[in-house]
Amino acid sequence: ETISLLVSLGCITLMSTLFGRKTAGTRMTNINYARGLVIALYLISWMFSFMATQLVQTNDYNMVSCVISIYTCIALYAGSKIIIYLFLMEKVYVVTAVGLTRSNFWLYKVNLILMCPYLVIVALMIIFRVHKINPNGECHIGLLRPAALPLILYDMFLSAWLTVLFIRPLVSSKSMLQGPSKGRLRDVARRTLVGALMALLLSSANIFTLVYFEGNERGLVCLSCCTADVTLNAITIHWVTSRGAS
Secondary structure: OHHHHHHHHHHHHHHHHHHHHHHOOOOHHHOOHHHHHHHHHHHHHHHHHHHHHHHOOOOOOOHHHHHHHHHHHHHHHHHHHHHHHHHHHHHHHHHHOOOOOHHHOHHHHHHHHHHOHHHHHHHHHHHOEEEEEOOOOOEEEEEOHHHHHHHHHHHHHHHHHHHHHHHHHHHOOOOOOOOHHHHHHHHHHHHHHHHHHHHHHHHHHHHHHHHHHOOOEEHHHHHHHHHHHHHHHHHHHHHHOOOOOO
16 A cells, blocks of 8 residues: 555656646647647646545545546546547657648548547446455456457557557658658657557556456556556656657
8 A cells, every 4th residue: 555655646746747847938828739638648647646646545445435446547547548649649640741731631530530449448448347345355446358358459559550650751761751851850750659669568568467367456556557557658758749849
């Protein structure tokens, strides 16, 4: 319990720091779509960490806290993943579209359509959730395989797809990223490629854990893992948008 609480408090501190650095001296009128997504990710990550600090202290012998824990994991984790994918899609648009609006860029539309199955997966996560108090009073939460397997397969597919979309313009000789004047765009593409790979690795590790425990992971551990996952993703996105890459 102490370790879980320290993890949550550490994540709150990190997210507060990143949020302050990203918004310092920034006017609301200067916040574009991509920056707005980053700020929204910080807020969701902070909310996740804050909720976790409250729940890890009341998780055992408390069914209400146990139920809230699984719904918090589902809602805020899914929300953070949607924002991350929207951010990566925006970066794909930035580095591949030439003089096209989002509504006229076919690849942007395809990417949005590919996100639609996530709504079905969220519904599966709600239906096949697990929350129970064992005889020792410990809260155990997680996802059953009918939800966990589609989630991990979808996350891996979408992250891999977005990774390919960043690799293609970097290696293609006909890409708009080629040429001495395109150094900044190439840097954006490289950084976002790293971000997409990190999102894939973190999600895979976290969801593989859910599959392994088959809904029998202790609530404290599940909350800590999800909090760390969301926070590390936010740190990665912060790095992607640093040095003027945003």
